[in-house]
Amino acid sequence: MIYFLQISDFxxxxxxxxxxxxxxxxxxxxxxxxxxxxxxxxxxxxxxGRKVNQQPYKKGQFQREIKWSIAASLIFAIAGTLTIWLWQNGYTRIYEGFDWTDIWYMPVSLVMAMFLHETYYYWVHKGMHHPKVFKHVHKIHHESLISSPWTAFSFHPLEAILEAIILPIILIVLPMHPIVILMHLVIMTISSVINHLDVEIYPRNFENHWLGKWIIGATHHSLHHKDFNTNYGLYFTFWDKWMTTENLNFGRLFRQKSR
Known part of the structure; x- marks a missing residue:
């Protein structure tokens, strides 16, 4: 959080x-x-051997992704400033005190925030794939048929707005410490890069591990960029599993790429 700036004017x-x-x-x-x-x-x-897709990237893809990512970053920054304004004016449930007797709540609030974010993202993401919406909002992101680390923030401005508004909403209803908010933002960035990496970094049999089977990685999300109609999740696979939108080829492909 930025404590030294009191947002009072333009x-x-x-x-x-x-x-x-x-x-x-x-x-x-x-x-x-x-x-x-x-x-x-x-x-x-x-x-x-762990590269999910062996085809070459389109000419200029990385540069295009960086351009859109910087534009999206501006929207994320505006949302961040709005969040600070909401906090400074008492509209959020951000708390600054640190009580060691309540330290258990910090990881709990992180899990709760990620669950809320996951739920929001799954349904918004699925909605962005509606034919009447896709070409206006989500098409830019899917121009990267083979994703890369630079695809992580490559969004049309309208999609960036949809991505950005969820955190302020969460902070209005869920008490969170600034340290936990920072952790959430770091996890958000690293997981997005890993998911778009197109190189499977998780170990063999991770897709069947008690924890690993719920975590999205490069193979899982690469399938979404290829077929568009499965694997809508952000961090976790549970909504895809519950709504039967997980790609049936995921397990086979993961085993092949994690050998």
């Missing part, structure tokens, strides 16, 4: 947005860049 709103924009863009470039260097510049047979 100037402080714009300055706060600029500060958050720099943070979001740096976070995006660091996360996507590190994964790009590790897995795309690494020529070892191990990681090449």
């Amino acid at each position: 100037k402080t709103f714009a300055l706060t947005t600029l500060v958050i924009l720099v943070i979001v863009v740096v976070r995006y470039f660091v996360a996507a860049g590190i994964f790009h260097l590790i897995f795309y510049q690494n020529r070892s047979k191990k990681w090449q």
